[in-house]
Every structure is written in C-alpha cells, then in structure tokens.
Amino acid sequence: MTSSDAAVSFPVKPHILDLFAGPGGLDVAAEMLDVRSLGIEWDKDACETRYAAGLRTWHADVSEVRRTRFEKLPSDLNVLAGGPPCQTYSVAGNGAGRKALEKVKELIHALVDGAGEQEVDDRLEEIGGDSRTALVLEPLRYAIKALGCPNRDGRPFDVIVLEQVPAVKALWDVYKKALEKGLPREDGTRVRYEVAEVKTLHTEAYGVPQTRRRTILIARLAGHGEPPLPAPTHHVFNPRKPEQGGPDDAQTALPVDGTPAPLRPWVAMGEVLASRKGPFEIVSNYGSGGDPKNRGVRTFRQPSFTVTGKVSRNAVRRHPNGEPLHPDRLTIAEAGNLQTFPPDYPWDGGDQSQQVGNAVPPLFGMHVLAAALGMPLPPEEKLREGWGRLDRNDSRYVELRTEGCEAPAGCGPDCPKPEGQTSSSTSSTSSRPRTGASAKRSAK
Template identity: 85%
Template sequence: MTSSDATASFPAKPHILDLFAGPGGLDVAARMLGVESLGIEWDKDACETRYAAGLRTWHADVSEVRSKRFEELDADLNVLAGGPPCQTYSVAGNGAGRKALEKVKKLIHRLVDGAGEDEIDEQLEKMGGDPRTALVLEPLRYAIKALGSPNRDRRPFDVIVLEQVPAVKALWEVYKEALETGLPREDGTRVRYNVAEVKTLHTEAYGVPQTRRRTILIARLAEYGTPAIPAPTHHVFNLRKPAQGGPDDAQTALPVGGALTPLRPWVAMEDVLADRKPPFVIVSNYGSGGDPKNRGIRTHRQPSFTVTGKVSRNAVRLGPSGPDLDPDRLTIPEAGILQTFPPDYPWEGGDRSQQVGNAVPPLFGMHVLAAALGRPLPPEEKLRESWGRLDRDGAEYRRLRVEGCDAPGDCGPDCPKPEDQASSSTPSGSTRPRTGASANSSAK
C-alpha cells in the first residue's frame, strides 16, 4: 500500500527536522516509516514525554535555534517539517493571527525578496500583538537559512512539510507561491520547489477515529518532481448524515470520487477504546450554534470530536443516549488513542491534555510523510503495538536528556524557563506564552 508514487531519484535517507515537535506525533509517524527525526520543542512537559518515548529532542525555542544555534544542527537533516502554534489563527483562539494575516503575507514576500533577518525581526517587533503569530514564518526562515549554512554546504532542504489549522490556508498559499518562485541564495540565484495543492484534509478520511481538519503543504525540490496530497483511505464523517460512510452504510463499499478501490468506513470510538464498554456517549465541552449550553454529543459508534487541549473536560456518559448519571472523563491514554498514539505511549510531565490536543495524529502524519517522501505506508496496526517507556536510570534516557537539555536529570541553564514562558516582549525572541489548562487539572 502506498500513499503516492515514489520518485526514482529521491534521497534514500530522509532525516526530518521537526519544528514545534510537541509530544511526538510526527516523530512517531516518522519512526513507523523507518525515518529518523530530531524535534525542537519549547514546552518542558512535552519534552518530558518525548524523552520517555525515546525521541531525539532539543528543548529549545525554534526561533532561538534558528538565530543562534543553526550550525549545530545535524548536517544531514534534509526534510523540514513543522506545525507552528495555531492558537492565534484558530477559530477558538483570540484572532490575533487572522488580524495580522496581511502583514504576515507581506513579510513572506520580503523574505523571498532577500530581506535580512534583522529587518524581519524589526518588522515583527513593530507588528506587536501575540508573539505566536510570527512563528508561522519560522519554517520559511529555516529553509532560507539552510541556503547559507556552511555546516550544510549550503544545501537546501529536499522536502518541506507543513500543517496547520484551516484558518492558515491563505498563508500556506503564499508559502506555495514563495517556494515555487524560489528561495534566495546569497549569490542571487534561487532554489525552486514544486508544491502540491494546498488542501484542507479530514483526519477521519485517513483512519483517525476523530473529526479533525488540518491544512497541509507538501513541497519538494523541483528536481524531484511534484508531490501529491495523500489519497484518502476512509470516508469522511458527515454530522448531518451520521450513518453515511459508516460501517452500516451499504454505499460505503462503493468506490467514491473516481477512487480505484472502495473507501473504508470511518473509524468509530468503540473500535479503538478497548477498555470502554459500549454503549456510551461523549458530551463536548464546547457549545454549538452560538449556544454554550447546546453541547454536542457523539456516540460510541461515531468518531470522536476533535481532541483539543481541553479533552479531559468532555464528559463520558453511559447508555445509548447518555443519561446524566455520574459522568466520567476520558483518560489521557484514551485521548492519546483517539489521536492514534500507541495505547501505552508514555505521557509525562504536566498539562497532558494540552500535549495530547496539540499533537499531530501519528496515523495522519504517516499518510502525509509517506506522500511527501514517496514511501510505502506500514500497516496501521503498528500504531496499536506497545511503544514502551525508557528507563529513567538507563543510558539511552540519559543520553537523550543530555542532548536535549544539556543536563542528565533536569533542564540545563539554556533551556526555556517556565517563568519566561509566561510572557514575551518580542515576537522573535526565545520565549512565547504558555497556553492551556494547569498541569494539575489535566494530569488525569
């Protein structure tokens, strides 16, 4: 089974640099594909999870690594991936990113026109607002930085993979234009990419047991041909026709939209939550239709709502219609399973609900990376196998911590400090605001 046709001349050894790596969704996907990765992650809690999971990590701010430590990165990193923080662009966020959309677009054009880092930093500082808004520029700044890096022999990244909430589609379209126009080298020449159609995808169409939409950009150096958006393998869940595309729909077995093979039914919660005995329903923490009291309901025979940083606030009620009797809550492992993490993935640190909610679903990540890299997809069942947890006293765990924090047991002097994470004076500085519920309320 393949997600796209492989390109004969494509690099045989992809090595991913994962910006804003979170607790490891894309890195888990990479490992399933047999691809190495290094993640840069600012949040201490997410780094604790990554170390326990055995994932290479730098506990650092993406913008600071780009400005001060870029030459320390592995020279063979040839795939750039990233999902910048989406809170300021999402519907649920404060909207700062949407208000600044036109300004950010202009900065993308300035970068492609050859503007220096100091000029961009100055413009970002003048723009003000939520500093997370500017982080959407970091993947482009990394791609341009690579072209002047002596450590890399000024080689560009072969592949760029970006994902974000649908509200950022307009920016990814500008990214597409910039990459196709070509990124500037110091000698005035340009490095051009071929970019697939920027598209918003439904994660349940790739076997993820939740409804979630992400906008994807996949680019390859022009010499490697044009990549394709991953083909769906499952039906999309239609809230207005909840049986459509499900296991009991006779039309599900028919090919859809010219597909060569029939799409499979979307995956229901009961298919993956082995320890939850049906019937049960999930009652959303959010209201719908403008009414905060009108909470959405999903049954065990449907995909879950989007897993967010507030997932532990969703009520689980027993019975086919969910009577209001002693409502339960989803556990963190269950929320991780709905994100398609392995069932025993070692969630560590605090604010675990936020970690789970911010992550890329590994199964979805597998489809996207397979399409970007021209690699075959492994069986989905691999993500249900035991992942395991590194021994804190073991050599591998200590090695990862020393690499990530420059200290064997805790954070080192250069790690982002919790007190610094609470506020930031500049959009391009080494800190950014912490988000999410408190660790105490989300440790379940």
C-alpha cells in the same frame, strides 16, 4: 493513487527536522516509516513525554536555535517539518488577527526577495502584539538559513512538510508561491520547489477515529516532481448524515471520486476504546451552534469530536440513557488512542490534556509523510503495538536528556524558562499555547 503508491523515495535517506515538535505525532509517524528525526520543542512538559518515549529532542526555542545554534544541527537533516502556533491568525474578533495575517504575508514576500534577518525582526517588532505571530515565519527562515550554512555546504532541505488548522491556509498559499518563486542564495541564484496544492484534509478520511481538519503544504526541490497529497482511504464523517460512510452504510463499498479501491468506512471511537464496556456516548465541552448550553453528543458508533487541549472536560455517559460512567471523563491514554498514538504511549510531564490535543495524529502523519517522501505506508497495526517507556535511569534516557537539555537530569541553564512552564514533578499549569505536531523515537 493512494499514499502507498507514491513514486520513488526522495530523499533516499530522509532525516527530519521537526520544528514545534510537541509530545509526539509526526515523528511517531516517522518511526513507523523507519525515518530518523530530531524535534525542537519549547514546552518542558512535552519534552518530558518525548524523553520518556525515546524521542530525540532539543528543549529549545525554535527562533533561538535559528539565531544562535543553527550550525550545531546535524548536517544531514534534509526534511523540514512543522506546525507553528496559529492562534494569532484567527479571523474572529476585532480584526487584529486579519491585520497580522496581512503583515505576515508581506514578510513572506520580503524574505523571498532577500530581506535580511534583522530587517525582518525589526518589521515584526513594528507589528507588535502576540509573540507567536512571528513563529509562522520560522519554517521559511529555516529553509533560507540552510542555504548559507557552512555546516551544510549550502544544501537546501529536499522536502518541506507543513501542517496547521484551516485558518492558516491563506498563509500556506503564500508559502506555496514563495517556494515556487525560489528561495534566495547570497549569490543571487534561487532554489525552487515544486509544491502540491495546499489543501485542508479530514483526518477521519485516513482512518483516525475523530473528526479533525488539517491544512497541509508539501514541497519538493524542483526537478524531483510535484509531490502528491495523501489519497484518502476512508469515508469522511458527515454529522448531518451520521450513518453515511459508516460501517452500516451499504454505499461504503462503492468507489468514490474515481478512487480505484473502495473507501473504507470511517472508524468509530468504540473500535479503539476497547476498555469502555457497553455502549457509551461523549458530550463535547464545546457548545453546538454557538450555544454553550447545547453540547454536542457523539456515540460510540461514530468518530469522536476533535481532540483538543480540553479533552479531559468531555463527559462520558452510558448510551442511550445518559447515565454517568466510571470514569466519567476520558483518560489521557484514551485521548491518545483517539489521536492514534500507541496504546501505552508514555505521556509524562504536566498538562497532558494539552499535550494530547496539540499533537498531530500519528496515523494521519504517516499518510502525509509517506506521500511527501514517496514511501509505502506500513500496516496501520504498527501503531497499535507496544511502545514502552524509558526509565529515568536508563542510559538512553540520560543520553536523550543530556542532548536535549544539556544536563543529565532536569533542565540545563540554556533551556527555555518562560512563565507557566513547570517541572514534571509539579501539578500542571498552562504553558505557552501550541499547535502542531509531534515526536519520534530515535533509539536506533
């Protein structure tokens, strides 16, 4: 079964609440599927991009919305999606990440066993450390909060879609068990979900011209069938055998792993960076094999390295003689192309490299959402169509910002004001590190 062969659409009229929404990605994918969404995003720079792209947004902290504004969310939101920050769960270093991981697992079980919000907050306070530790619990807390929300008449989210880097797989496995056990209502009954196998997927296996791995959780309300994972459409890139699965590999025409249709060759970055004239190569900002002096190199006939927040540091040279090209760094638009954003996606605000690197590739998001919602995939060419930019005087732009910031220009009094956030008119500085996804144009 391919992503487009999924069963009957569920829910019939999906409306996505996208937590940690970022500048665009999962919700751009939703736009391609003609699905509405509302994103909650903390970072001002990412919100600037979202407004320019026409994406419905609340510039707010996800935790604050849950605590004080949950009942103001649209009552017909029925799909919960998000990719919370993950940095505190790294298994590298002195073991602090592993300790946090185990504590958060305990809190997942506590929430499903009926622990109250204050109890959970108190236990998180005891863990201490990085405040991002608590954010991975927010999707579960939102799902439980919906069950007691008068504005929703206690209706649960029909579908839950979570994504994150492979390091968070252990938490998604615990989420899976919790959702299958059932979320607690105040009357003691439970709302159960059917959950697909938690699996780490390669984005190049879905036509994205970069190697990137994301761990996915997809859940549907019990009684509507276990959701399928998106089936791959392209070969996975093997850096040890860089020609295998590529356009010049005769074996790519053969079926793989029982797939009814042959997998297509992985997509090389040269196919999407058409403005780069002649053969080129990209030198990674990261060291290969742990040696910072040994930079990895990918050629125009291969997928790119993972696009990260440091993508602007990757050097671009002529292949094979290594001469610097002009420009000798990837532009923001080119980095967005490698992420499969539309070619004219209106990046705005500061720290645009970080915005691009944090986003879910829209093409990958299309596959994940189509599988989760039982919808056919639209043609990939839709993502290569023009997107456009809303002028700041456009009535739609003013409407979006008024809703998102509660002010027609600039930020309102209740917008997040953490250290490091900047206005779009200033040079970029570092803001709270984020992961996860995405955006959606809702000018419909």
